[in-house]
Amino acid sequence: MTVNNIGREQLNGTSQSVLATAPVEYNRQYQDLLNNQLRLYFTQIDGLTSTLLNISGTRFLSAPYGAFQDSTTQTAANNTTAYPITFNTTDFSNGVTMVSNSRFTVEYAGMYNLQFSIQLENLTTAIESIDIWFRKNGTDILASNSRFGVSARKGAGNPSHLIAGLNYFIDMQANDYVELVWCTTDVLAKIVNYAAGTSPTRPSVPSVIATMSYVSRL
DSSP: OEEOOBTTBOOOOOOOOOOOOOOSSOOHHHHHHHHHHHHHHHHHHHHHHHHHHSTTGGGGEEOOEEEEEEOSOBOOSOTTOOEEOOOOEEEEEEBEEEETTTEEEESSOEEEEEEEEEEEEEOSSSOEEEEEEEEETTEEOTTOOEEEEEOOOSBTTBOEEEEEEEEEEEEEOTTOEEEEEEEESSTTEEEOOBOOBTTTTBOOBOSEEEEEEEEEOO
């Protein structure tokens, strides 16, 4: 984490003075000068610490984070293969970057919280299941899967919809990456985006929105 200026608010760091050189023999004036230098330094530390530990002190800190989304429909070629979920837009990035369109890659070690919201659609006449799980550095994370049941379509050309969303804590080393992975019981059950709407005017629906934020050191 780094210490930042926020608007006109500024958190001043400590400034260590060059301490006075001690004379060979005891000197009251030197001792008073040394005490004043140390008192000033520790006062600065006390002020900095109390500000950071205050309920609003986190406004001065900058922790790693990333926010990403995708504006395409993602489909499965078959129901026996797992596919990484991809992203084509980076909204925010500070120490967390998107690599190879699917890899949340961290610059700093720590515990991270990965959250996602995924728009699912089903065009079949049966309830279909879509599994979504986490994969770290190319290896599936044990017990990280979630299964989402998407209702049968409402009618021909009228699919059913479901939002899949949750969060997961992952311990990461510097340069580790994590991916979201999915599979489906039918290729007509997929991850979709929708264009902006009218009557009323409303925003587009990304197929995937995900954020990754730093929680704590390991």
